[in-house]
Amino acid sequence: MTSIRARLLVALLTLVACASLFAGALTYRRVLAETSTLFDYQLRQMALSLRSQVSLAPRLELPPDQGDADFVIQIWDAFGARVYLSRPGLPLINRAVLGYDDLSLQGQIWRVYSLQTVDGVIQIAQPVRVRQALARAAALRVVIPLLLLLPVLGVAIAWVVRGSLSPLRRVAAEVQRRDVHSLAPIGSIPLPQEIAPLIDALNMLLVRLQAAFATQRAFVADAAHELRSPLTAVRLQLQLLDRAPDESARLEARTALGAAVERAIHLVEQLLTLARNEPRTSSGALSPVALEEVVADAIGDTHALAVARAIDLSLDAQSTVLIQGDREALRAMVRNLIDNAVRYTPVGGQVRVVCRSTAEAAVLEVIDTGPGIAAADRERAFDRFYRRASAAEEGSGLGLAIVKAIADRHGAHVTLEDAAAGGLHVTVRFARGLSVA
C-alpha cells in the first residue's frame, strides 16, 4: 500500500534538497567567477604598482612577506636573476609566461600574473584555493539555511497533505456506512475538485446498485408471491386427493394435482427465463440465427396447445431472415408470443406468425383474433405478472415481460397494436446493425 502522504513528503523534500544544492552550486560558480575577475584585476594592479616602484629603485629590498599572506611576489631582473621573493623557499617558476597563468606547485594551484618591465619581470601569484574558499563560503551561506529549513518544511508539508487528504477520510467513512440496505448517494460533503469526480462516479454506481437491488428485491418478492397461487392449487388438490370419497373423485383430484404441479413448474421455468434475460445478467454470445427457423421451433413447442384449442396456427415466412441473436432466448421469446396468442384467442380462432425482412429491419409479427389489449393497458402489459382479465387458461403473467427482456437484449423493439381483424398484433423489430448487442 502506498501512502500519498509519504510519497509527497519524500518527493517534495528531495526536490527542495536538490534545489538547495543546485542553488549552492550555482552560487559557488558565480562567486568563483566574480572573485576570479576581481583578484585577477588586483594581481595586475599590484604588478603595475610594483613596476613603478621597482623602476624607481631597481634594487629595492622589499621586506620578506609574512608566511600567511595571500600573495607571493617575485621579481626578476633583465638577466633572469631573481632579485626578490616575498616568501623564500617557495620558488615559483623560473620562466615566466607573460600575463595570467595557472600553475600547479607543491600540491596547490596558483594564479600567476607576470608583467614585463624595463629591467625584468614582476610575478605575482595567489593560491586559487583562496578564491575557492570565498566561493565555498558564499555557497554555504545559501545552502545551509535552506537545508536547516528542511525539517520545518517536512512538518509543514505533512500538515498540508494531511489537511488536503481529509476529505478522502470523510468519504471513506461515508462509504463505510453504506451497505445493501442503505445505498444512498454520498452528498453534502464539501469536496476538492480532484475528488469530486470520484464521488460523482461512486454516486452514480450507488444509484445503479440501488436500482438493481430494488429490481432484484421486487422480483424475488413478486416471484414468492406469484408462486403462492400454483402452490396453493397443489396443496388444495393434494388434500382433495386425501379426502376423496370415491374413485372418480380421486381420479379427478389426481388429474387436477398433475395440472397444478405442471403450472408451478411452468411458472418456475418462466421465472428462470426472465431472470436469465434480465439486462446485464444475461450471458451467452450472440450468433447469426435464422429467424424463421426459430419461429418454426417455437411453433413446434406450442403446436399441442393450439390443436387442443382448435386454433389455426400458421407461419408466413418469405425468405431466410438472419439476425444476430441467442437462439434459445429467441425461441423462448417467440414461444411466449405464440403461447399468449393461442391462450387468449377464443377456441377456433386464428394465430398468424409473419417473418419478413425490410431494408432496415428484420420483423417478426404475431397476429391473433383474440380480444386484444386495450390501448390504456398496453404499457402495463409488459410488467411482470400482469394478467389480462379474460384469460381462458391460467398463465404465468410473465409472457410479455420475457418477450420484452429478450427483445431488449437483442436491441429489438416490441409494439402492441390492434390487428386489422380485431385481436392483438405484436411486432418485434430487429434493427439491422443494432441487433449485435
Place this chain on the structure above:
Amino acid sequence: MRVLLVEDDRMIAQGLQTALRQDGYTVDWMGDGNSAAAALHSSHFDLVLLDLGLPERDGLEVLRELRRRGDATPVLILTARDEVQDRIDGLDSGADDYIVKPFDLDEVSARMRSVLRRANGRGDPCIRAGGICLNPATHAVEQQGVPVQLSAHEYAVLEALLQRPGAILSRAQLEDRLYGWDTQVESNAVEVYIHSLRRKLGSEAIRTLRGVGYFIPKE
C-alpha cells in the same frame, strides 16, 4: 348453506368448489370483482370467501361496498397478500377472518364454521334446538342423544332451519341454500326433504306455516 367463492385463479377456484361441495355447501363462483359485487347485490349468501387480488375490482373494494350497504354477510378473506398491514386492512375493512395462501383446506373449513357460528350468535360448536343437536364439523345429527342418519340434502335443509330457530324460511329461500345458479331445481325437492326429515326426527320437529314456509320452534 350457500357460499360465494370469489377467486380469479381457475385452478384454486375449482379445487375449493369441489372441497366445499364435499363439505355440503352450495357454492357459487365469481372470477372477478365486478361480478362478485353484482352477485352480492342480487343474492343472499351465508358466507363469502373473498380473494383480494381480483381483476376489474379489488376484493377490498368489493368488501367495503358490501359493508357500506349495511350487509353483514360473513366474509372470509383468502389471499396471497401476507403482510401484517394487508391483514389489518382486510379485517378493518369488515372481513370476519383472514387466511393466507397457501392454506390448509381443513383450516379453511374450521374457520368457515367458526365465522358462521359467530355470525349466528352462537358459541357452541353444535347447533341445538328442539332437542336436535347438529355438529357442522362432523355433520353428525342427534335427537335426544340418539344419532340420526341424514342425506346431504336433508342435512342442508335442517342446518338452514336450525341456524335461526323460530325464524321462518320459505321454500324459495331453502332452494336458494340448496342450489347454486348452475343447478336445475326440481320443483318439489324441498317438500320431499322436509317430509323425510319429519319421518326421521318426528312430525313435530319441523313446523309448517301454510303459505309462508317452514321453521323449527325455539325451545
